Amino acid sequence: MLVKHLTYLTALARERHFGRAAEACGISQPALSAAIRQIEGELGVRVVERSRRFIGFTPEGQLVLDRAQRLVHDFETLRQDISVLKRALAGRLRIGAIPAALPVVALLTTPFCAQHPSVSVHIQSLSSKEIQRGIDTFDLDIGLTYLDNEPLSRVRTLPIYRDRFVFITHDHPRFAGRSEMSWTDAAKERLCLLSNDMQNRRIIDRAFASVGETPRPVIEANALIPVISHVRLGEWSGIVPQSLLLLTGISSGLRALPMGEPKPSHSIGLVYADREPVSGLVGAFLATAKRQKLQQRIDAVAALNTGGRSATEPQEAK
Secondary structure, three states, X not given: OOHHHHHHHHHHHHXXXXXHHHHHHOOOHHHHHHHHHHHHHHHOOOOXXXXXXXXXXXXXXXXXXXXXXXXXXXXXXXXXXXXXXXXXXXXXXXXXXXXXXXXXXXXXXXXXXXXXXXXXXXXXXXXXXXXXXXXXOOOOOEEEXXXXXXXXXXXXXXXXXXXXXXXXXXXXHHHOOOOOEOHHHHOOOOEEEEOXXXXXXXXXXXXXXXXXXXXXXXXXXXXXXXXXXXXXXXOOEEXXXXXXXXXXXXXXXXXXXXXXXXXXXXXXXEEEEOOOOOXXXXXXXXXXXXXXXXXXXXXXXXXXXXXXXXXXXXXXXX
């Protein structure tokens, strides 16, 4: 049994489809099926439930898959460690990031890639639960996610910054003289918000509830780009993480106001598997993250775009 055969098995678990798994592995579907049959022959058990399509794994197959994921991960870690010894870190770093943190990812990957030009980076926009699952199944190397709003398990964490909320809208006269936006007044506006399956929205809903309000957005989306585009191009207002201002800024005709009391903030940081050894790629990425002053940069951009002074809470990694 070869490591590549186990890689095919993990691809099948990820794609849940023989054709897509074969395409992901760069082989034909018959070759993938033959590799799985070889695994079954060597172990003397049926691994995959199949008919004309993929159905799932047998109980024995699930055990094989669990071990295969760990073996493939350990093999990749070994290759990375060897590349470190050669003083030329190489490989593919797979990052999952919550939508609210996507504007910040480039502040980490840019210096990392500059220092390690032989490493490629694959970034996915995922929910916090999907990031947890991806790390558990070895499909992700590292995640950028909330650290203090949903339970995390089997991971180590590195806090990076705390994010707060800003109200973005058109520069109407009724907002003249305001230094911040109250949740009560925000609830009366035509809102475009993230959908309530996103943790970011659930944080916002709790803030509204604390002042006895329930938001009734006209438009909801599960990504921040539709939110900001509707604010820019339509007559809606939005409540977004201040880190989004790193990507969009505030253009002419728009205005950003910090949200008033309560002022929810949440810790965002890196999560990675709580197991040894830590791969060379993950270790190098963590080292890069610790050198960046993300909190200062985010607060400075927020202050510039809101016309105020943003309070810095030194939560960045030391």
